[in-house]
Amino acid sequence: MKSEISNPDLKISLVIPVYNEAESLAQLVSAVRAQTRQPDEVILVDGGSTDRTVELARELTAEDERFRVVEAGRASPGRGRNVGSGEARYAWLAYTDAGIRLDPEWLERLAEKVSEEPGTEVVYGNFEPETRTFFERCAAIAYVSPRRPHSCGVPLRGRFIASALMQREVWRRVGGFPDLRAAEDLIFMERVEALGFKTGWAPRAYMWWQLQPTLAGTFRRFALYSKHNVWAGRQRFWHYGIARQYVLALPFVVLAFVHSAWWLLVPVLGLAARAAKSVWRHREGRSLLWALNPFQFACVVVVLLTIDLATFAGWARALLTRPTGAAAEQGTAA
Secondary structure, X not given: OXXXXXXXXOOEEXXXXXXXXXXXXXXXXXXXXXXXOOOOEXXXXXOOOOOOHXXXXXXXXXXXXXXXXXXXXXXXXXXXXXXXXXXXXXXXXXEOOOXXXXXXXXXXXXXXXXXXXXXXXXXXXXXXXXXXXXHHHHHHHHHOOOOEOOOOOOOEOOOOHHHEEEEHHHHHHHOOOOOOOOOHHHHHHHHHHHOOOOEEXXXXXXXXXEOXXXXXXXXXXXXXXHHHHHHOOOHHHOHHHHHHHHHHHHHHHHHHHHOOHHHHHHXXXXXXXXXXXXXXXXXXXXXXXXXXXXXXXXXXXXXXXXXXXXXXXXXXXXXHOXXXXXXXXXXXXX
């Protein structure tokens, strides 16, 4: 049963970019309809799907006038959110993504923060990685940020655009999202912070983020992220740090070839230290036995190596294939 809307004057447009989501769309629509605080409208922005996403979206929402399906043509997630935000009828925008799982109270908890703290312009919720398999648990350790103490009193992983609520005026003043397939959310949130909008946190506004379920999928996803981060001029936040580690390891690899294979222990121990640090940061009160699980440790190492390889592959691809249109403009601006 739906709860009473605590602030009926707060009209919310929920904007969701979608692309080839035929398999997950029914779950997404169902999760939105299960919200204890219903959005006043839902805008599904299709970014040029080649499967049945658009057709299925219209079928699933035909009897619910709150839902609108907008076809944006070939669009990145950034442009998709901009199109949806521009189409929105109401003063507050909530953002989430396809392929995620929303807690039934997600939107209600976000809206509560606006009522509790008058003047709040942006609210970030909480998120967790979906870890149903051993591989997904190891992947979360390898690359999902751990929970950290936060001023709201509850440990959080940080800002996440797929769990956010903000005034439409914030989106307008920031200038919208960059037209990129990756890093567009980070750039947008950094601009929000730089402009000093009053931000609140809703730690009980939970959503679960689907990780790539295979090593091959992880490689493809991070190669894509890497390429678009380079085009956005953000190498200093990611690529340079990884490159430095391999530059430092190179002399020891050379020594291993010309002198003794024992020199390879130095870069191997360096990689092991990275994996150990990731495991320890995600321990979160679990037993020491959990942290020392050799199978988990080995899997984390493999995932880290895969991400490193994907980073270099995406970097090379970005340098060999120059961006065009809006992506090129974003890279120049960065």
